[in-house]
Amino acid sequence: VWILDQTRLPGETVYLDIDSIEAAVEAIAMLRIRGAPLIGVGAAMSLAAAAKRAAEARAVQTASAAMEWVESAAARLAAARPTAVNLGWAMTRMIRRVTVMREQLPAHDAGSTLARMLREEAQRIWDEDAAMCGAIGRAGAALIPPGTRALTVCNTGMLATGGIGTAFGVLRTAFESGVLEHVYACETRPLRQGARLTAWELARCDMPGTVIVDGAAAPVMASGRVDVVIAGADRIAANGDSANKVGTLGLAMLARVHGLPFYIAAPTSTIDPRTATGAGIPIEERGAHEIGVPNGVSAFNPAFDVTPAGLITAIITDRGVLEPPYERSISEALSAVAAR
């Protein structure tokens, strides 16, 4: 698996060759590959690549050894980052695939069959994610009136997903249909995914955009330059509370104060029906070094925050635009996914 190292963008284009679980865990934890849907796709592909390497080394022989290998490797990958549910969701799918097809694993030398099963499922996850991005883009663009100036946070585009993106996919689709006038991209402290990555995507798509520091979101909204705020999500609870990059909660509050719609855009794979409310979403805390405080001074560096459902105008998904009350609209959307 070749991954574009996003920590080096926009200055350098560096690809890394990932063929072990350790390398994949490092790449996910260090945000070389990031964005909720993409870490699911990347972990699935890495699991398949590591299985191929294990098969070549004849390290997996029996069907039960194959099951043990995939369960242990998937658990290590799933633990690389805690908040984005897509990671655990993708790993559960990979294990389920092998479990369902267990009869097809040969009694001896099961490794290459295991690697093939995992490769096929990883490709399916990737293809489905790309299709979900397209559907989110179309559903969201229909909500954008002509001449709209949108504000967004973090990076939710092709660098963060297997397709055109979620929130960014909506913006891109709206731009291509001629209704989006401008994008304000919040810098996104501390790792600057907005200033480095969303800006890179805006330039590649020839979309009109302006990067602002996170603290400028309030005055930019207060001066009437924004019509809509749209963000991605890392995990959406059953009641609609949505975790996303830290700073999103503040933007939702600002949108409410200024009477602006605040949309979350995410695939149904980001909805976690087993987490009842935002209080149950694990929030990743990262090291003080990312903030750059001097030794001896403590730092609190949560990577995400939770926007309560009450501040979210609608959740744009691949199953359509979900409206409050979210307990009902989310449960209906997930039943439609299960019935597919």
Ligand code: MRU
């Ligand atoms: O820490 P990151 O860069 O992985 O955080 C990413 C976000 O918060 C995105 O908004 C979210 O994953 C949705 S990406 C389509």
